[in-house]
Amino acid sequence: MGSAGESIIVEVQTDRDRYRVGEPVGMRLRVSNNGALPVELVFPSAQRYDFVVFKDGEEVWRWSRGRVFAMVLGVMVLKPGEGKTFVETWRPAGCAPGKYRVVGMIVCKPAFEAACIVEIGNAF
Amino acid sequence: MVRGLGGGVKPGFKRVFSVLLLIVLTLSILLFATAAPSERVAVIVGFKQAPDLQLLKAHGGEVSYVCKYVPAVAVSLPPAAVEALRRNPNVAYVEPDFEVHLVPLAKPGPPPQPAETVPWGVERIGAPKVWKSYTGSGVKVAVLDTGIDVKHPDLRVAGGASFVKGSKSYSDDNGHGTHVAGIIAALDNEIGVVGVAPDAELYAVKVLNRQGSGFISWVVAGIEWSISNEMQVISMSLGSTSDSTTLHDVITLAYSRGIVLVAAAGNSGPGEDTVEYPAKYGEVIAVGATDANNEIASWSSRGSELELAAPGVSIYSTYKGGTYATLSGTSMACPHVTGTVALILQKNPGLTPNEVRGILRGSAVDLGSEGWDSTYGYGLVNAFEAVENTPQPSP
Numbered sequence: 331m332g333s334a335g336e337s338i339i340v341e342v343q344t345d346r347d348r349y350r351v352g353e354p355v356g357m358r359l360r361v362s363n364n365g366a367l368p369v370e371l372v373f374p375s376a377q378r379y380d381f382v383v384f385k386d387g388e389e390v391w392r393w394s395r396g397r398v399f400a401m402v403l404g405v406m407v408l409k410p411g412e413g414k415t416f417v418e419t420w421r422p423a424g425c426a427p428g429k430y431r432v433v434g435m436i437v438c439k440p441a442f443e444a445a446c447i448v449e450i451g452n453a454f
Numbered sequence: 455m456v457r458g459l460g461g462g463v464k465p466g467f468k469r470v471f472s473v474l475l476l477i478v479l480t481l482s483i484l485l486f487a488t489a490a491p492s493e494r495v496a497v498i499v500g501f502k503q504a505p506d507l508q509l510l511k512a513h514g515g516e517v518s519y520v521c522k523y524v525p526a527v528a529v530s531l532p533p534a535a536v537e538a539l540r541r542n543p544n545v546a547y548v549e550p551d552f553e554v555h556l557v558p559l560a561k562p563g564p565p566p567q568p569a570e571t572v573p574w575g576v577e578r579i580g581a582p583k584v585w586k587s588y589t590g591s592g593v594k595v596a597v598l599d600t601g602i603d604v605k606h607p608d609l610r611v612a613g614g615a616s617f618v619k620g621s622k623s624y625s626d627d628n629g630h631g632t633h634v635a636g637i638i639a640a641l642d643n644e645i646g647v648v649g650v651a652p653d654a655e656l657y658a659v660k661v662l663n664r665q666g667s668g669f670i671s672w673v674v675a676g677i678e679w680s681i682s683n684e685m686q687v688i689s690m691s692l693g694s695t696s697d698s699t700t701l702h703d704v705i706t707l708a709y710s711r712g713i714v715l716v717a718a719a720g721n722s723g724p725g726e727d728t729v730e731y732p733a734k735y736g737e738v739i740a741v742g743a744t745d746a747n748n749e750i751a752s753w754s755s756r757g758s759e760l761e762l763a764a765p766g767v768s769i770y771s772t773y774k775g776g777t778y779a780t781l782s783g784t785s786m787a788c789p790h791v792t793g794t795v796a797l798i799l800q801k802n803p804g805l806t807p808n809e810v811r812g813i814l815r816g817s818a819v820d821l822g823s824e825g826w827d828s829t830y831g832y833g834l835v836n837a838f839e840a841v842e843n844t845p846q847p848s849p
Contacts, residue, residue: 374721374722374753374783375666375693375721375783376630376662376665376666376667377667378665394694394695394696395695395696396669396670396671396694396696396698397667397668397669397670397694397696398661398662398667398668398669398670398672398673398692398693398694399662399666399667399668399692399693399694400599400600400628400630400662400666400667400691400692400783400785401691401692401693401718401720401721401730401783401784401785401788402630402633402666402691402721402781402782402783402785402786403721403753403781403782403783439753
């Protein structure tokens with residue numbers, strides 16, 4: 331098995347960089363094995379990923395809020411070059427214009443995360 | 455740690471070999487015993503001493519095989535010759551040569567069921583010692599989970615409902631719910647495993663989807679269904695970091711209606727204050743996971759809300775598709791307590807949830823620090839002592 335720390339790459343993207351207030355934000359999280367050996371990721375529950383949105387350092391939305399997960403340990407094995415993609419949509423309701431930080435996480439132990447910035451405004 | 459699907463399976467090699475042997479034998483017999491014309495019968499003639507082939511030929515026999523170790527000969531004869539030969543002083547018997555049939559080769563599929571085993575966790579909590587008196591018969595248990603494999607030969611599902619969007623049936627597309635159900639009440643038959651309370655009445659309340667996740671609102675609906683359908687125990691091998699007023703309110707209602715609620719403490723340990731919801735609510739019994747050495751799993755959640763510990767590491771139980779699997783988690787610990795509650799309630803159905811909890815706490819095997827602690831709660835659930843300490847219903 332390869333070392334996750336050395337081989338795993340996580341990337342997060344949104345479908346656009348700028349959104350008008352009220353528009354849904356599509357988010358895509360990808361985890362891939364960039365190493366030469368298979369990597370085994372261990373998860374504490376049925377949850378595999380999360381998306382968290384921050385404004386000025388404060389959490390404004392979390393995908394897993396309001397969700398429950400089976401409390402069973404699980405694994406994800408990624409062969410060299412193999413990846414998995416997770417897609418979710420944030421539907422902000424009445425949020426203030428400005429810059430938002432979107433964080434995508436793979437919630438294995440230890441977790442991996444990536445972030446990107448979106449701008450929400452009235453003019454776009 | 456972690457999974458192995460289809461644990462405890464014997465290879466099919468021996469079975470394939472014996473079937474092949476049978477085919478070879480059958481083909482040999484068929485090759486030698488040429489198809490008899492309608493006026494002939496295929497028989498085996500046993501002689502008192504050495505086989506007399508001349509005698510058989512004299513009766514119109516066509517010899518197909520002369521046995522090496524017994525004085526018998528397979529031969530096809532005109533029917534009239536059979537009686538004549540039987541009367542011959544040198545002939546011991548004449549018997550029909552029975553046709554053998556090919557046994558169909560086993561289709562590839564789920565592995566052959568092992569003879570019934572008692573999983574280590576069920577044994578560890580002393581459940582088998584209770585069964586001569588109580589097996590959970592008649593106790594209604596709602597399993598709020600991914601559903602249950604209703605076709606599994608080692609389970610009996612009494613009913614259920616689905617609250618998962620897009621899924622009408624409460625059958626299990628994931629496997630987790632079936633595993634949990636098996637720990638509670640896998641049947642005591644010749645096969646597979648056996649649960650803590652093998653005769654408890656299982657209800658599959660599907661609140662988790664194929665990926666093993668769900669919305670709190672689905673869990674709320676599942677608890678309401680359990681109240682309406684007069685469940686006695688609700689088992690929840692699920693967790694969330696989100697506190698929900700609605701969920702807490704419906705749990706409080708269920709509790710006030712006399713329903714015992716049991717939940718997985720969570721797998722977010724070893725940090726303190728890591729018990730997840732709904733286990734974190736005061737009305738719910740939060741269960742942590744121990745291993746075969748009676749040690750708490752490193753990942754088992756800890757905190758002031760922890761009530762009991764139960765086996766949750768490398769637990770073998772039923773799985774979807776009529777199979778079996780080994781899984782780990784507080785998901786597996788929770789149903790050991792659920793099954794124990796079912797045993798208690800069969801003995802005394804009138805107990806309140808508070809009374810049931812008092813019995814469980816008082817009979818648990820104290821582990822960790824003396825008395826209650828945030829790692830083991832009151833200790834390892836002890837089904838035998840719990841039932842012993844359960845008073846008979848007052849007349």
